[in-house]
Amino acid sequence: MNVEIPRAEPYDDATWWQADHPAWMQAVDTDGNKVKPSIRCNCGHWSGIGLHHVHADGTVTASFFHDANPHPEIGYAGGGCGWHVFLKLKDYEGGDFPPDPR
Numbered sequence: 001m002n003v004e005i006p007r008a009e010p011y012d013d014a015t016w017w018q019a020d021h022p023a024w025m026q027a028v029d030t031d032g033n034k035v036k037p038s039i040r041c042n043c044g045h046w047s048g049i050g051l052h053h054v055h056a057d058g059t060v061t062a063s064f065f066h067d068a069n070p071h072p073e074i075g076y077a078g079g080g081c082g083w084h085v086f087l088k089l090k091d092y093e094g095g096d097f098p099p100d101p102r
């Protein structure tokens with residue numbers, strides 16, 4: 001399934017943990033530089049996507065999977081909701097972010 005998700009405002013208390021409203025957020029580092037977007041899953045949980053590639057047009061590869069199973073090899077504890085989709089970040093203009101395993 002392909003899902004286009006809207007941009008969320010950083011730290012908006014009203015919607016921050018809202019389920020059934022997947023979204024993305026553009027954070028900046030302490031120098032004001034844009035960093036890789038974070039994703040709000042369909043369950044409301046925010047997560048980073050360090051191993052994904054965010055393309056300049058907002059397409060995210062590979063697919064986003066909030067896995068229920070733990071994957072200790074990448075430091076993932078498990079417990080996800082199982083949402084598995086191909087994401088596109090609507091109105092994204094943060095540039096290209098290749099996968100970064102750190």
Ligand SMILES: [Zn+2]
Binds near residue numbers: 043066080081082083
């Ligand atoms: Zn989830």
